Amino acid sequence: MDVPSLQRLVDRYPALIEEAERHRDLGWYPVGGEVLKQRYRPTSAVIDRFADHLFGGIGFDSRDFAVAVNELHPGSYGHRRPEIQGEALSRYRGMFEGQAQIEYRWLMEKYPGRLDDWISLVNEIYDFGGIRTPIALDRRYFFSTFHALRVGRRAIAASELMRGRPVRTLVEIGGGHGRTTRDLLWMLGAETVFYVDLPLNMLLAARFLGHFFPNRVNLVWSGDEAPVEGRINIVAPWLVDRIEVPVDLLVNFLSFHHMSIDALRFYGEHLIEPRVGALYHQNRDRPREAFDVGLDDYPFRTPFAVADRRDEAIVFDRRGARIGAIIEELLVR
Numbered sequence: 001m002d003v004p005s006l007q008r009l010v011d012r013y014p015a016l017i018e019e020a021e022r023h024r025d026l027g028w029y030p031v032g033g034e035v036l037k038q039r040y041r042p043t044s045a046v047i048d049r050f051a052d053h054l055f056g057g058i059g060f061d062s063r064d065f066a067v068a069v070n071e072l073h074p075g076s077y078g079h080r081r082p083e084i085q086g087e088a089l090s091r092y093r094g095m096f097e098g099q100a101q102i103e104y105r106w107l108m109e110k111y112p113g114r115l116d117d118w119i120s121l122v123n124e125i126y127d128f129g130g131i132r133t134p135i136a137l138d139r140r141y142f143f144s145t146f147h148a149l150r151v152g153r154r155a156i157a158a159s160e161l162m163r164g165r166p167v168r169t170l171v172e173i174g175g176g177h178g179r180t181t182r183d184l185l186w187m188l189g190a191e192t193v194f195y196v197d198l199p200l201n202m203l204l205a206a207r208f209l210g211h212f213f214p215n216r217v218n219l220v221w222s223g224d225e226a227p228v229e230g231r232i233n234i235v236a237p238w239l240v241d242r243i244e245v246p247v248d249l250l251v252n253f254l255s256f257h258h259m260s261i262d263a264l265r266f267y268g269e270h271l272i273e274p275r276v277g278a279l280y281h282q283n284r285d286r287p288r289e290a291f292d293v294g295l296d297d298y299p300f301r302t303p304f305a306v307a308d309r310r311d312e313a314i315v316f317d318r319r320g321a322r323i324g325a326i327i328e329e330l331l332v333r
């Protein structure tokens with residue numbers, strides 16, 4: 001994205017936050033740590049190379065910046081990540097190589113024919129910054145990041161599970177900075193896309209998706225902007241009623257489990273129940289905080305049947321005690 005258009009996006013951000021606050025009582029408003037994100041005011045330099053700056057709630061965690069868990073907090077958002085060298089770099093490389101082996105084994109066991117697709121997803125370019133590391137797998141050489149390795153499998157799994165169900169219209173709620181939307185778009189070839197997340201994420205997704213799909217991103221950030229067929233529409237949560245077409249697939253990764261029952265009801269009533277044909281998600285099986293909801297209690301389950309359900313990962317608390325599992329589920333009408 002060129003500098004003037006990035007600056008234009010960043011210039012719109014204060015108005016976007018004002019709109020968010022004006023519509024906060026509709027039900028979608030975030031809870032917990034996600035609220036604190038709204039206080040941060042970005043610059044275009046930070047948004048341009050966001051993977052070089054500390055952020056939570058955009059899909060990255062402390063491991064992606066090679067910092068300790070307590071170094072990533074709302075007060076640190078937007079700060080340049082420390083450069084890693086020496087011992088810390090060796091540790092990072094060890095963790096990276098371990099993750100690469102886990103993902104490669106997963107792929108070879110489940111979908112060996114998708115190796116080229118998977119490499120195209122985890123092959124990382126340098127335009128957003130981040131700790132990019134060389135990798136050699138199956139006599140192929142490329143660069144990736146710890147984050148890319150961790151999330152690359154999602155679009156492979158979703159596209160396999162959706163075989164035989166064409167996805168012309170795709171929605172992601174809580175898409176972080178847009179990476180999985182991009183991956184699914186590449187793997188499923190959807191025509192019209194809607195990305196819904198909080199304001200900071202909308203800005204990052206415009207930067208990220210605008211890079212990979214120039215001239216295809218359409219902003220639905222204010223009441224006078226409408227979604228456009230065939231485009232990637234970045235839609236503010238309070239404007240989801242603007243999505244008026246049937247949705248073949250809606251996805252959510254590690255995001256419903258950060259929402260209140262009010263937000264789940266809001267997305268359920270305004271989008272999921274009236275329009276969505278299939279819902280693929282990965283979220284915690286039980287609540288972790290006072291405000292969140294285990295997946296069996298999501299209020300929008302009624303119209304759907306479970307087509308696939310399996311454990312994706314174990315969840316530990318900060319002291320290392322097991323507190324549940326991330327479940328992967330495909331729900332269909």
Ligand SMILES: C[S@@+](CC[C@H](N)C(=O)[O-])C[C@H]1O[C@@H](n2cnc3c(N)ncnc32)[C@H](O)[C@@H]1O
Binds near residue numbers: 057173197253
């Ligand atoms: C842990 S992050 C996961 C991001 C991404 N899906 C991933 O897995 O890489 C949680 C995401 O949910 C989004 N989120 C939290 N509350 C939300 C709400 N009420 N409405 C929309 N998005 C929300 C956050 O902004 C963030 O992008």
